[in-house]
Amino acid sequence: MDLYEHQGKELLRSFGLKTLDGMVATTPAEAKEAAQNIGGTVAVKAQVLVGGRGKAGGIKVVDSPEEAEKAAEQILGMDIKGHTVNKVLVEGGADIESEMYLSIMVDRSEKKPLILFSTEGGVEIEEVADRNPEAIVRQHVDPLVGLVPYEQREVVFSSGLSGDTAKGVSKVISDLYRAFQESDASLVEINPLVTTKSGEMLTLDSKVTIDNSSLFRHQDLVSEEDTRSADPGEQRAQEVGLQYVKLEGDVGILGNGAGLVMSTLDVVAQAGGEPANFCDVGGGADAEKISEALDIVTSNTAVKSVLFNIFGGITRGDEVARGLLTALERSNLDLPIVVRLDGTNAKEGRDILAENTPQNVYTETTMLDAARRAVELAHG
Amino acid sequence: MPILVDENTRLVVQGITGREGAFHTGRMVEGGTQVVAGVTPGKGGQESQGVPIFNTVSEAARETGANASVIFVPPAFSGDAIFEALDAGIQTVCCITEGVPVQDMLRVSGYIASKDATLIGPNCPGVISPEQSNVSIMPQDIFKQGNVGVVSRSGTLTYQVVNELTQRDIGQSTAVGIGGDPIIGTNFVEILEKFEADPQTECVVMIGEIGGNAEQLAAEYIQSEMKTPVVAYIAGFTAPEGKTMGHAGAIVSGGDSTAEAKSEALRRSGIQAAENPSEVAELVADALGVSSAT
Numbered sequence: 001m002d003l004y005e006h007q008g009k010e011l012l013r014s015f016g017l018k019t020l021d022g023m024v025a026t027t028p029a030e031a032k033e034a035a036q037n038i039g040g041t042v043a044v045k046a047q048v049l050v051g052g053r054g055k056a057g058g059i060k061v062v063d064s065p066e067e068a069e070k071a072a073e074q075i076l077g078m079d080i081k082g083h084t085v086n087k088v089l090v091e092g093g094a095d096i097e098s099e100m101y102l103s104i105m106v107d108r109s110e111k112k113p114l115i116l117f118s119t120e121g122g123v124e125i126e127e128v129a130d131r132n133p134e135a136i137v138r139q140h141v142d143p144l145v146g147l148v149p150y151e152q153r154e155v156v157f158s159s160g161l162s163g164d165t166a167k168g169v170s171k172v173i174s175d176l177y178r179a180f181q182e183s184d185a186s187l188v189e190i191n192p193l194v195t196t197k198s199g200e201m202l203t204l205d206s207k208v209t210i211d212n213s214s215l216f217r218h219q220d221l222v223s224e225e226d227t228r229s230a231d232p233g234e235q236r237a238q239e240v241g242l243q244y245v246k247l248e249g250d251v252g253i254l255g256n257g258a259g260l261v262m263s264t265l266d267v268v269a270q271a272g273g274e275p276a277n278f279c280d281v282g283g284g285a286d287a288e289k290i291s292e293a294l295d296i297v298t299s300n301t302a303v304k305s306v307l308f309n310i311f312g313g314i315t316r317g318d319e320v321a322r323g324l325l326t327a328l329e330r331s332n333l334d335l336p337i338v339v340r341l342d343g344t345n346a347k348e349g350r351d352i353l354a355e356n357t358p359q360n361v362y363t364e365t366t367m368l369d370a371a372r373r374a375v376e377l378a379h380g
Numbered sequence: 381m382p383i384l385v386d387e388n389t390r391l392v393v394q395g396i397t398g399r400e401g402a403f404h405t406g407r408m409v410e411g412g413t414q415v416v417a418g419v420t421p422g423k424g425g426q427e428s429q430g431v432p433i434f435n436t437v438s439e440a441a442r443e444t445g446a447n448a449s450v451i452f453v454p455p456a457f458s459g460d461a462i463f464e465a466l467d468a469g470i471q472t473v474c475c476i477t478e479g480v481p482v483q484d485m486l487r488v489s490g491y492i493a494s495k496d497a498t499l500i501g502p503n504c505p506g507v508i509s510p511e512q513s514n515v516s517i518m519p520q521d522i523f524k525q526g527n528v529g530v531v532s533r534s535g536t537l538t539y540q541v542v543n544e545l546t547q548r549d550i551g552q553s554t555a556v557g558i559g560g561d562p563i564i565g566t567n568f569v570e571i572l573e574k575f576e577a578d579p580q581t582e583c584v585v586m587i588g589e590i591g592g593n594a595e596q597l598a599a600e601y602i603q604s605e606m607k608t609p610v611v612a613y614i615a616g617f618t619a620p621e622g623k624t625m626g627h628a629g630a631i632v633s634g635g636d637s638t639a640e641a642k643s644e645a646l647r648r649s650g651i652q653a654a655e656n657p658s659e660v661a662e663l664v665a666d667a668l669g670v671s672s673a674t
Contacts, residue, residue, distance in 0.1 A: 106482055108562050108592045108629070111489040143486035184483050186562070213628060214481035216456060243626045247618075258560055258626025259534020259589055262615040266639075267656050269618050280626040283478065283517070283535070284400060311539045313505055314400060314517040343519040343539055367540065368658055 001210045003221065004047045006089045008208035011221070012188075015179040017172060019203045022091035031072030034090035035065040041093040044071040048083040056080045061093070094202060098165075099192035101125055102172065104180040106187075107140065113180065115139040115173065117155050121192035135159075147177040168201040169193070183221070184214030233277065233296050240292050242279055249274025250378045252303035252335075254293050256281050256315045264309045267367060273375030276303045283314040290323025291330065298333055307374035308339040309367060310349075317341050317349025328358055336377040338362045340370035382509035382554040383529070383574040383581075384472050384498065385448060389513040392417040392437060392446035392470070394453055394461050396428045400476070401452035404517050405429045408450075411520045413513050416444040437461075437468040448472040450506060450515050458502060459484030462565075466495050474515050475501035475565070479628075485563040492565065499565025503627065505535030505557035518542075518555065526551015528664055529575040529608075531568060532587035533560050533594075533627070537615060537657065541585055544661035550670065553581040560589070560627030568598035576606050583609050583667045585660055588642055590616035591630045595642040603649035609667040612646045613654045614639045 003011065009019045023034035024047070035042045046058030053059055058080050060071040068090060078085045099121035107114035117137045120128045128135055137159045141147050152170040161169060172193060180188045187209040194204050215222055237244030243258070247265075251273045255261040258280055265275045277300050279293040297306060310320050320341060327333070337360055341349045353363060362377070364370035391408070395401040396418025406429045409415050415431050417440035424435035434440035437449065449465040451458060451474065458477040465473045480502040492499055500507055506516025510523035519539060524546045532538040535557050542555055556571050558564055568586060575581045584606075588595040595614060602610050617639040619625050621632045632638050643653040652667075654660040 106486065106562060109567075109594065109597060111486060111563055113486065142490060143483075144490035181483060184481055186482055211482045213455060213479045214483065217481070243624075245620075245623050245625070247620065255536070257534060257536030258630055259532070259538075259587070259615050260536030260540055262534075262589060262619060262625050262630065263537055263540065263657060265618040266615060270656060275618060282626075311519075311536045311543070313519055313535055313539055314404070342543060343522065366658070368656065 001212055001215065001222070002049045003208040003210065004049065005045065005205065006047055007221070008206045009203060011183060011208060012176070012179055012203055012206055016175040017179070017203050018201060020092045020094055022089050024087050025072060025090055026076070026087045028069045028072040028076065031088055031090050032065045032069035035062070035068035038090065038092045042068055043091045043093065044068055044075060045089045045091065046075045046078060046080060046085040047087045047089055048080050048085055050081045050083050053080060058085065094194060094204065095197040097195045097197050099194050100169065101128070101191045102169070102176065102193050103187065103189035103191070104176055110140055112143055113141045113177070115141065115155060117159055117169070117173070119159050119161065121194070125191070141177070146181070147174060164199065165195060168195070172201060184211045184217060185209060186211045233299055237279060237296050240289070242281060242289065242293055242296065244277065244279045244296055246277045246300065247275045249276045250302050250304040251374050252276050252297040252300065252306040253278040253309070254281065254297050254306060255309040256283070256285060256311065260309060260311055264307065264367065264371065267371040268307065268375060271371045271375045273371070273378060276300055281315070285315050285323070286319050287323035287326055290320050291327035294324065294327040295331065298331070298335060303335065304378035305374045306335055306337045307370060308337060309370060310341050310343070312343030312346060316344050317346035318352060321349035321352040325352070325356055328361070334360055336360050336362065338364055338370050338374040338377065340364050340367055381578060381580050382512055383578050384500070384507050384554060384556065385509050385513040385515050387512045389448045389472070389515065390414050390416045390444065390446045391515055392419060392440045392444070392449045393431070394419045394437060394449055394451045394465065396420055396431065396433060396452070397423055398452055400517070402428055404452070405431060407520065408514050411514045413515065416446050437464045437470065441468045441470060446470065448515055449474065451475040451477060453477060455479035455481070459488055462488050462499060463491065466492060466497055471497050472507070472515070473497060473499045473565070474504070474506045475499065476504060476506060476517055478503040480561070482563055485561070489563060489565065500556060501559040501565060503561045504559030504564070505538060507554060507556050509554045510552055516557070518557070522546055523555065524551040527553055527580055527582040527668070529553050529578065529581040529584040530555035530587070531571040531575070531584065532557050533589050533629070534587060534615065537587050540657045541587060541613070541660050544657055545664060548661050548665055550661070550664060550668065553578060560629050562592065562629040568594050569601045572598060572601055572606060572610070576608055581608060583611065583664055585664060586610055586612045588612065588614045589627065589630050590619050590625065590632050590639050591627070591637050593636055596636065596645045599646045599649040599651060602651055611652050611654060611660055611663040611667060613657065613660045614642045
């Protein structure tokens, strides 16, 4: 789960990191008041979970409360890459002396936290990596031992820092590591981390991603607004614990297991079709879940046919068949549905379907044939 | 001789009294696996599916000589369950549970380095050596004993490919679902090493997906170290960038983690990369020199 900028900064502050004074506003009047309280030049920043806000006009730097009000009026309600702006962060300005980059992430192949630091901040780290890979210092941390002070010194001294800046960055690394670990983050990034002319060290912008699997330990971070998806289908799937993703085509896909579903999307594309969406019912889905999933997939009006691809392991074929029939009874769905059922209790499932098959349900025995049939029916 | 689990595997089921634990214990027992113990704290002395239950893994291991474990406990307690199995001296630990926090897995991974043990998973379907031992949630009746090793990040895709192999009368030595999470106990390379050293395995199928760079690392290993032919398949060609595709680890987050980039890296290393699961079976048949007619 990605945190909004203001949420991420609040979290980092609670671990001792410094940020600019800022206030969240949901109306232009609130933005004006915030600018008044902060005083001087302020930045009005759209709070959306997507990059490229600045380019889209979602960040405005203004000199008075009245201008802040006007800027908020323009930014609130804006659409940035499909995300509607519901709140802005009004933040004071800073006299920036230098910009640095610092992040901690999970390195999948080493199975360790990885600290990345660069004295070239303010731009995308990938750019720095392309242009001057030596400008990035990398330091792995042993997850059993935790961050050891000498590792902080390795980072700062090998990037050529000295004096107060070296000391300051070293402390920021240690605070950020605690934030990373204690909030179960998969990424914490400060870009830029700035030093000001008056010698302060500030987190000017940050990105924090919390590991979804750990959210049961961080209920405080999960506010209703933050997890709501833009798409109603995705929202509903989230509520009932299903994985659903909306795509652009006309074949609805329902399957079990991430790998099989991804493969099904690919095979549909190879058969000349285009997936409209997919719903992964996961492991051990019962009839109720299957029926819910079918409702979600077909609630997208672009769907012209549905491909049902189930290979049961922990999921049982008879449950799947019953779920399908229940859903069809309940909804009077007349879209063509192609079913391919294999694996645990598949025979029982196929028997259930054979006894009661409604006219719009077609069964196929292989994944390839099922994909071809579903594409044909969508176009037919 | 298969890898990881065989006829000498003595299995303890952690979380044996839960819904999934009980159901799959029943199936593993039915399939002839020596399930010697179950563990559910507080239910020691009882039985489930004819298997004695213990309060702790160390007690179960001491009393029954268990040398492998399969974990069906909820995500919040899975890290703990893995530590418990490792400290009880269990050699092969298989964690089926999905949704184990990444930070827990970081600690487990750091710890396991000091142990002579293998962790498969989490978020995996388990390991099966057909007709020898089934430590998994996989549908065992689609398997057939033979000489093809299968290693996969996905459970259901493993079934799909194994089914196509078996329908062509091509059997398997061992099938390992390594799991779909960002941090897993055992990666492709470690399983490929075991298959390379296994005289029974004459061809290996590797099933990958989008996200991370495990397939590229495997490609390097295969090219430089392996004599056994490998057929690969990567899922997720149509996956949009930035969307998690079901598995926590399956997300296109950069150029290298796409299915195209991975298939391309494999082909550059001289490895056959199939476009879909049926083609996998054809390529394996070719590699083994068996007739591809069914």
